[in-house]
Amino acid sequence: MSKIVILGNGIAGITAARHIRKHTNDSITVISGESDHFFSRTALMYIYMGHMKYEHTKPYEDWFWAKNKIDLLKAWIKTIDFDSKKLITSTSEEITYDRLILATGSQSNKFGWPGENLRGVQGLYNLQDLDMMETTTQHVKRAVIVGGGLIGVEMAEMLHSRGIHVTYLIRESRFWGNVLPEKEGALIDRHLKEHHIDLRKETELEEIIDDGKGSVKGIKTKSGEVIDCQFVGLTVGVRPNIDFLKDTSLEIDKGILVDEHLATNIPDVYAIGDCAQLKSAPSHRRPIEAVWYVGRMMGETVAKTITGTPTKYQPGIWFNSAKFFDIEYQTYGSVPARLDENHESFYWEAADGKKCIHIVYEKADQKVTGINTFGIRMRHEVWDKWLNDGKTLSYVVEHLPKANFDPEFFKRFEPEIQQQYNEEYGDSIIISKPTFFQRIFN
Amino acid sequence: MKAIRYTGLLLFLFSFFLFLGIFFMSSYTLSREDFQNIVKPEHQELLADKFDNIIDQEYSFSIPFVNAVNGAIDENNSQMRAKQQWNKVIYDQYASSLTRAATHGLIKEQTTMLFILVFVIGTIGALMYLTPQVKLAGPAGIKNTGIFHNALNNRGWLGISIGVLLVTFYILLYFFDAYIMNWIILVDLIQKLINPGAQASQWFLYGFLYTFSVLVMGIRMIIKYRQSKYQIVRTLSVMFFQTAFAFLLPEILVRLNQPYFDFKNMWPLDYDFFDAWHINTLTSAGGLGIFMFAWGITLFAVGVPVFVFFFGKRWYCSWVCGCGGLAETAGDSFRQLSDKSLKAWNIERYLIHAILVFAVIMTIGVLYSFITGSNTMFGIDTYTYLRKPYGFLIGSMFSGVIGTGFYPIMGNRVWCRFGCPLAAYLGIVQRFKSRFRITTNGGQCISCGNCSTYCEMGIDVRWYAQRGQNIVRSSCVGCGVCSAVCPRGVLNLENKDEDGRFGEPILIGNDGIKVEA
Ligand SMILES: Cc1cc2nc3c(=O)[nH]c(=O)nc-3n(C[C@H](O)[C@H](O)[C@H](O)COP(=O)(O)OP(=O)(O)OC[C@H]3O[C@@H](n4cnc5c(N)ncnc54)[C@H](O)[C@@H]3O)c2cc1C
Ligand code: SF4
Ligand code: SF4
Numbered sequence: 001m002s003k004i005v006i007l008g009n010g011i012a013g014i015t016a017a018r019h020i021r022k023h024t025n026d027s028i029t030v031i032s033g034e035s036d037h038f039f040s041r042t043a044l045m046y047i048y049m050g051h052m053k054y055e056h057t058k059p060y061e062d063w064f065w066a067k068n069k070i071d072l073l074k075a076w077i078k079t080i081d082f083d084s085k086k087l088i089t090s091t092s093e094e095i096t097y098d099r100l101i102l103a104t105g106s107q108s109n110k111f112g113w114p115g116e117n118l119r120g121v122q123g124l125y126n127l128q129d130l131d132m133m134e135t136t137t138q139h140v141k142r143a144v145i146v147g148g149g150l151i152g153v154e155m156a157e158m159l160h161s162r163g164i165h166v167t168y169l170i171r172e173s174r175f176w177g178n179v180l181p182e183k184e185g186a187l188i189d190r191h192l193k194e195h196h197i198d199l200r201k202e203t204e205l206e207e208i209i210d211d212g213k214g215s216v217k218g219i220k221t222k223s224g225e226v227i228d229c230q231f232v233g234l235t236v237g238v239r240p241n242i243d244f245l246k247d248t249s250l251e252i253d254k255g256i257l258v259d260e261h262l263a264t265n266i267p268d269v270y271a272i273g274d275c276a277q278l279k280s281a282p283s284h285r286r287p288i289e290a291v292w293y294v295g296r297m298m299g300e301t302v303a304k305t306i307t308g309t310p311t312k313y314q315p316g317i318w319f320n321s322a323k324f325f326d327i328e329y330q331t332y333g334s335v336p337a338r339l340d341e342n343h344e345s346f347y348w349e350a351a352d353g354k355k356c357i358h359i360v361y362e363k364a365d366q367k368v369t370g371i372n373t374f375g376i377r378m379r380h381e382v383w384d385k386w387l388n389d390g391k392t393l394s395y396v397v398e399h400l401p402k403a404n405f406d407p408e409f410f411k412r413f414e415p416e417i418q419q420q421y422n423e424e425y426g427d428s429i430i431i432s433k434p435t436f437f438q439r440i441f442n
Numbered sequence: 443m444k445a446i447r448y449t450g451l452l453l454f455l456f457s458f459f460l461f462l463g464i465f466f467m468s469s470y471t472l473s474r475e476d477f478q479n480i481v482k483p484e485h486q487e488l489l490a491d492k493f494d495n496i497i498d499q500e501y502s503f504s505i506p507f508v509n510a511v512n513g514a515i516d517e518n519n520s521q522m523r524a525k526q527q528w529n530k531v532i533y534d535q536y537a538s539s540l541t542r543a544a545t546h547g548l549i550k551e552q553t554t555m556l557f558i559l560v561f562v563i564g565t566i567g568a569l570m571y572l573t574p575q576v577k578l579a580g581p582a583g584i585k586n587t588g589i590f591h592n593a594l595n596n597r598g599w600l601g602i603s604i605g606v607l608l609v610t611f612y613i614l615l616y617f618f619d620a621y622i623m624n625w626i627i628l629v630d631l632i633q634k635l636i637n638p639g640a641q642a643s644q645w646f647l648y649g650f651l652y653t654f655s656v657l658v659m660g661i662r663m664i665i666k667y668r669q670s671k672y673q674i675v676r677t678l679s680v681m682f683f684q685t686a687f688a689f690l691l692p693e694i695l696v697r698l699n700q701p702y703f704d705f706k707n708m709w710p711l712d713y714d715f716f717d718a719w720h721i722n723t724l725t726s727a728g729g730l731g732i733f734m735f736a737w738g739i740t741l742f743a744v745g746v747p748v749f750v751f752f753f754g755k756r757w758y759c760s761w762v763c764g765c766g767g768l769a770e771t772a773g774d775s776f777r778q779l780s781d782k783s784l785k786a787w788n789i790e791r792y793l794i795h796a797i798l799v800f801a802v803i804m805t806i807g808v809l810y811s812f813i814t815g816s817n818t819m820f821g822i823d824t825y826t827y828l829r830k831p832y833g834f835l836i837g838s839m840f841s842g843v844i845g846t847g848f849y850p851i852m853g854n855r856v857w858c859r860f861g862c863p864l865a866a867y868l869g870i871v872q873r874f875k876s877r878f879r880i881t882t883n884g885g886q887c888i889s890c891g892n893c894s895t896y897c898e899m900g901i902d903v904r905w906y907a908q909r910g911q912n913i914v915r916s917s918c919v920g921c922g923v924c925s926a927v928c929p930r931g932v933l934n935l936e937n938k939d940e941d942g943r944f945g946e947p948i949l950i951g952n953d954g955i956k957v958e959a
Contacts, residue, residue, distance in 0.1 A: 011889070043890035050588040056895045059904055061783060161587045194581055292888045297952040304955055314954035321886050323929040326583030326669065330886070330931055377931035380884025384950050405883055405934050407925055409671035 004306065005087065005095060006030045007077055008103030011292055012273025014038040015299025016101050016306075017070050023307035028069065031087070031095070033076030034126050037062060041105075042292055044130050045154040049161045054127075082249055082266050099268040101302060102245075102256055106238035106274040106290050113234075115208030120216040121232040124155055133158075136231060140164050143231040144219050146205045148175050150322050152235035153188075156197050157325055159231070167198040167227055169205060169219075175324075181337055183347055184372055187356055188324050195325050208232055238290055240275040253277055255288050260312045262302045270306070272298035278313070284334065285315050293319070317387045318370075319380060327354060332383035333370030335360050343369065346393060346424070348417045350375070357417065359393060366392040376413060377405035397421045398429040443574045450570025457564030464556065464624045468547040470507040471500045476543035485532050488518050507544060508537050508620040537620035542627065542641075549624045557631055565658060572662045582669035584927050586778075586896070594850070595775050601850035609847035616838045619644035636690065637697040646693075652768060653689040657681055659771035666774070672922045672935075676760060680767035688764045701727045703734045706762050708741040710801040711864035713837055717829070718812040742864075747871055753937055754878025755868035756920025763864075765857060768846065769898065770921060773854025777898035777923065780853035786900055790860050790917065797836060798866035804828040836861065855898040859917055869916030877937040878920065880913035882906060884950035887932045893924035907932050910949035912942075 004020060006013040009032035017028050043057040065072050076090040080100075087095045108123025110116050120136045122129055137143070143159045145152050148170030156166045172178065174185030175192065192199050204222040211217035218228040240255035251257045251265040255277030262270050273295035274288075281287045297315060304311035321330040335358055339345060344363050349356040355375030361368045367390045371383060382403040386396055396403075400414045418431045474497050478486060492514035501507035515532050522530040549556060579585050593600040614622050626642050629650045633642040640646075660681040667673035687706040696702050701723045709715040715738055724731040749757045759766045780786075807824035810816075817823055845857030858865050872878060880903070887910075893903035899917045903924045906913045913933070925933040 040889045040891055042888040043892075046890065046892065049586075050591040051586040052891055052895050053590050056891045059889045059891065059908060191581075293885055293951055296885075296949075297954075300949075300952055301954050311954055314952070316951055316953035319885065319951060321888075321930040326581055328929065328931050377883070377934070380886055380950050381948060384884065405881075405931060407670060407672045407922060407934060409675050411671070 001026055002098035003027045003029070003096065004099050004101070005097035006101040006103060007080075007087065008032055008101075008105055008273065008275075009035065009038050009072070010041060010103060010105050010273060010295060011038075012105075012295030012299045013101065013103035015296045016103065016272060016303050017299075018068070019300055019303030020307055021068050021070060023303070025069075027071070029071040029073055029095070029097075031073045031075055031077060033074065033090075034128070036072065036074050037065070039127070041126075044124065044127075045158050048130060048133065048158045077244065079244060080248060080250075082269065085268075097268075099306060100270070101306070102264070102269065102271040102275060103273045103295070103299070104241045104275045107241040107243075108234065109237045109239055110234060111236060113205055113208060115210055115216065115219075116234065118208055118210055118216045118232075119214050120230055121208055121234060123234045124151055125238060137162065137164065140230040142167070142227075142229040143233065144169060144227055144229045145233040145235060146219075147234065147236035148172060148177065149179075149235060149237060150176070151238075152233065153192070153324050155233040155235055156192070157195075159233070160195060160197065164231070165196075165198070167200060167229065168192065169200050169203045169221065171202065171204050173201050175199070178337055181335065181339075181345075181358060181372070183349065184356065184358060184374060187349070187353060187374060188327065190353060191325055191327050238274070240277065240288065240290075242275055260314075261305050261310055262298055262313050263305075270302050272302050282315065284318060291320060317384050319384070327375050328377065329372070329374050330378055330380075331370065331372050332378070332380070333360075333368070333387045335370040335372045346397070346421060348413075348420050350413060350416075355413065359396060361393045366394065368393055368396050371396075378403045379405045394421075394425070394427055394429055398432075401432050401434065443578055446570050447574050447578070450567045450572075450574075453563055453567025454571055455567075457560045457567060460556070461560045461564070461625070461628075464549060464560070464628060465622065466503065468504070468545045468549050468624055469500055469502050470504060470541065470544040471546055472497050472507075472511075472540060472544040474498065476540070480539050480543060481536060482534065485534065485536075488522075488530055488532065489514060492517055501544075504541060504545075504621050504623060508541055508618070511537050511540050511620075538623065538626075538644075541620045541623045545623055545627065549627050553627060553631055557628055560628065561654065565654075568658050569661065572658075572665055575665055576668070584669075584929075585666055586892075586927065589778055595778065597779065597851060601776075605847060605850040608849065609843055612838075612843040612847050615644055615648055616842060622647070633693075636693040640693075640696065649689050652764070653684050655772040656684045656764075656767050657771075659774070660767075663771050663774050667923075667926060670922070670926045673926060676922065677770065679761045680763075680770055683762045684764055684767045700730050701734065705734075705737065707764070708738060708745075708864065710742075710798065710805065710867065711763075711765070711862060712738070713801060713804070713832060713863075716805050716809050716812070718808070721812060742867075746868060747875070750868055750871040750878075751876050754876050754920050754935075755865070755872040755916075755918070756878070756922075756935070758868060759858060759865060759919035760921045765841065765845070765862065766919065769849075769854040769858060773849050773898070776849045776854045778853070778895050779851065780855060780859070780898050780900035782894050782897070782900050782902045784902075787902075790900070793860045794862070794866045794869075794917075797840075797861055798863040800832060800836070801863040804832040836863075853898055853900070855900075855919070858919065859899050865917070865919075872918070873914065873916035875940075877940055877943075879936060879938070879943045880906075880918065880924070881934045881936050881938075882910050882912060882948075883930075883932045883934065884948060885910060885952075886930050888930055890929060892927040892929060893933060896923050896927045898923070903933065912945070914943050 004026050006017055009030045013030055017030050020028055037058050038060065039057040040059060043052060046052045047054055047057065077087045078090045080087050085097050106125060108125045122132055142165045144167045145156050146169045156168055159166050174182060175188045177185060189199060206220045206222045208216055209218045209220060216230060216232050218226055219232060220226050242252055242256055245252060249266060255275050256264055256271035257279050258264055258271050258276050259279055262272055262276065264271050274290040276298065278287045298313060301311050301313045317333055319332045342363055343360050345358055345360045347358045357376060358372040359368055360370045368386065397418055400417060412434060415431050418429055422428055477493060477497055481489060496510050496514060519531045589595045626644055626647045629647050630642045632650055633640050633646050660677050663677045664674050683706050688704050692702045692704050714720050724735040760770055807819050807828040810819045811824045840861045841857045845861065848856050887907040889904055889908045891904055893907060897903050898921060899919055901915050901918055903913055920935055922935050925935055
């Protein structure tokens with residue numbers, strides 16, 4: 001019986017462990033210093049906001065691990081001795097392995113700003129961050145968030161839920177400007193305003209000001225403006241959590257370099273999830289993708305390889321989702337922030353300015369390459385198929401009702417969308433007229 | 443705005459505590475005249491000397507008065523039993539009517555004013571507290587902020603206090619109605635409005651309070667979930683069925699000299715449907731009575747399978763049913779307290795199906811006695827060993843005292859999940875023969891846990907969602923809240939082809955492998 005050790009109990013490591021257990025009787029040990037059990041990192045905000053308690057974020061009950069013979073170990077690993085196949089904990093204990101999966105996740109970026117280590121200045125990645133945020137925001141009236149991405153907007157919502165006034169600095173001219181096209185960015189900007197978030201575009205942080213006692217009392221922007229605050233959230237992205245592996249024989253770049261089997265340069269050592277960097281990523285994917293789904297898919301894949309069915313990591317059509325305060329967002333395929341000359345797009349927005357869809361297609365043959373949808377839920381299965389099959393814009397717009405995933409009784413916008421499409425493109429696709437029952441029951 | 447809310451809260455609290463205060467309000471003096479009018483002549487003789495020190499005596503509180511009355515009757519009964527004079531044992535329940543007659547004070551003199559202060563001012567206060575949320579709580583969207591920091595929603599002191607209050611109320615209501623005569627008198631006026639000839643009973647009080655809660659808290663529910671049309675329509679539906687079908691129509695029928703009948707209630711939830719007295723009442727009430735009897739049978743024999751096949755059990759449990767109605771309105775604040783553990787699910791499966799079996803056996807016994815005229819079936823007294831324990835244990839204790847009293851402790855569907863025999867029956871159909879399922883949206887789940895947390899039936903929705911599997915569970919009442927709270931648009935209640943309900947999980951995204959369940 002060989003001993004498989006997995007470092008990291010996040011979605012990547014845990015998915016690997018579960019799937020390995022389905023195929024072998026080998027011993028499996030999962031190590032993490034952060035928590036005793038697997039919990040959902042994506043739900044951190046809901047704990048702070050009081051939607052859930054920590055227990056609710058654990059996807060499996062505590063008995064699950066013993067029942068599936070997955071050993072859990074709570075410890076920080078200080079370094080790894082790959083030659084003698086040992087992990088060394090912060091208390092200098094040694095753990096041996098036959099095969100090792102590194103799933104160490106990410107850590108928050110810091111850019112060496114003056115004052116970034118003051119009390120009341122932090123990022124949000126792990127449970128320890130959450131605890132710290134709970135303590136340091138107790139009597140805070142005003143906060144500043146730096147960095148316009150998904151964790152930033154979650155932090156804004158968290159603070160806002162406690163009645164803390166939030167000023168939100170973003171470097172770009174719109175929210176999440178390197179991912180969202182202009183119109184979607186504007187839609188979210190408006191929604192943030194509606195929630196009284198004080199959004200400052202094209203504003204960069206210069207320094208964080210000390211109150212003289214080691215806590216933050218304000219920030220200064222590059223243009224010299226001083227904003228008083230008692231809390232600063234730094235959400236300027238994450239990077240692979242691999243600093244402790246720097247001086248080993250493991251090949252690393254930004255992340256741990258892996259081949260298409262998710263194997264590292266060292267035999268019997270694999271890396272998955274946020275910490276892994278694909279040496280040759282497929283053309284439609286990036287080398288490091290720090291999202292939940294990728295961790296899960298890599299976990300599924302590496303489990304196959306380790307249990308005797310060497311399997312390549314082949315991610316399909318890109319998809320992702322998020323929620324900005326009350327507006328849900330889903331994306332399938334590729335909708336870049338700025339279109340290149342080979343692509344065009346069709347954009348529709350609802351009258352209330354809170355829902356929109358944005359479909360990108362190839363100029364040459366109208367083949368759809370991706371969609372962003374805000375405020376309307378879409379069926380993953382349908383979009384995955386359409387994008388794989390290379391359906392054209394007119395096909396997609398005509399069959400849009402098939403992709404709708406909104407609950408029953410929700411207003412349906414397809415006729416409006418199809419109408420606009422016909423007008424803009426001089427086309428004459430049939431406008432869907434759902435019957436009464438179709439309108440009620442999707 | 444905030445000022446309006448706080449004023450509203452103060453008004454509501456004033457009404458609420460006034461209502462509680464009314465319990466203690468009156469004084470009780472039984473006149474000889476009332477005694478003679480109410481108590482049957484043959485009993486008057488027996489009781490005369492025992493009532494000597496009750497009559498014209500002033501009691502300042504209902505409980506000692508009622509105890510004195512019951513004590514006097516009990517004393518007589520034990521004496522007569524000792525002498526084996528069975529015909530002189532008194533089985534009539536005089537406590538409520540005597541208490542009603544003996545009640546003096548504000549509640550009788552100023553019923554209308556008190557009613558206005560409690561229910562009209564209470565409603566105004568509640569609405570002043572609830573409606574500004576439309577503006578104050580920000581744009582429409584999921585508003586679960588602070589739920590687990592709150593003493594009401596998270597089994598804190600407020601939740602526990604309300605639980606204790608509710609349990610006490612139910613016990614008084616079911617077993618000691620004479621104690622709460624003041625409250626009963628308070629709603630006389632509404633009873634008379636619907637049916638001038640009638641006098642409110644504890645059941646009328648209960649129906650009134652129940653409907654009142656469903657309506658006021660229904661408005662709250664609609665405001666809270668106003669971004670979801672499914673929730674709005676569904677809430678309006680339970681508000682309508684409670685008010686029209688459960689509360690008004692039966693009273694109106696009585697006024698028209700027809701049997702009291704709730705057209706939306708059905709066996710086995712309505713466990714006395716096949717009681718001899720009930721069958722006799724219906725069948726001897728002419729055409730309408732016969733229709734009611736046939737309707738009641740059709741509803742569970744045909745209505746359930748057909749509607750559950752097309753829409754799932756939700757058509758009843760979260761659109762029509764009164765228990766469901768209360769759970770979805772007044773109970774909404776407690777849905778997160780349901781237990782999601784596998785252990786709870788195991789208990790649930792045994793318990794609810796055992797109760798269904800109990801209900802069926804009880805009904806067979808009762809019907810057997812009705813048809814054959816014999817009190818015993820296989821030598822077992824059907825009333826003493828089946829019907830009576832069922833009524834007490836399941837009908838009163840479980841569905842009422844625990845079912846509602848434990849909202850703030852075990853969540854708002856304790857009864858529906860662990861106890862309701864009708865839910866068990868609907869659930870069996872839903873599990874094995876229905877088009878209903880909750881579809882999981884490909885690979886979009888992030889395992890956050892909102893769905894499981896807010897599932898009032900304690901279904902671990904995430905378990906299925908995160909593996910891309912449809913949710914097909916007999917207990918799902920289709921409230922749609924899991925779908926509403928999911929931040930990634932993963933869940934959707936759908937009626938579709940039966941094929942593919944239990945299909946292989948589809949976790950889209952990973953083209954390299956096919957993931958098994
Ligand atoms: C607030 C927030 C919200 C997010 N929301 C979304 C979302 O909505 N959708 C989405 O797709 N993604 C989201 N993400 C990203 C997503 O959570 C991550 O991509 C995912 O959790 C990464 O999983 P992982 O298993 O690779 O690593 P992790 O979940 O980071 O797990 C790694 C674990 O290994 C432990 N570890 C690392 N090094 C050591 C060591 N030396 N010794 C011991 N233990 C160690 C870490 O402490 C950690 O517990 C969010 C992230 C955050 C922080
Ligand atoms: S609420 Fe949605 S994303 Fe969260 S666990 Fe449930 S299905 Fe998954
Ligand atoms: S699974 Fe969803 S719809 Fe069914 S009872 Fe639970 S929360 Fe309601």
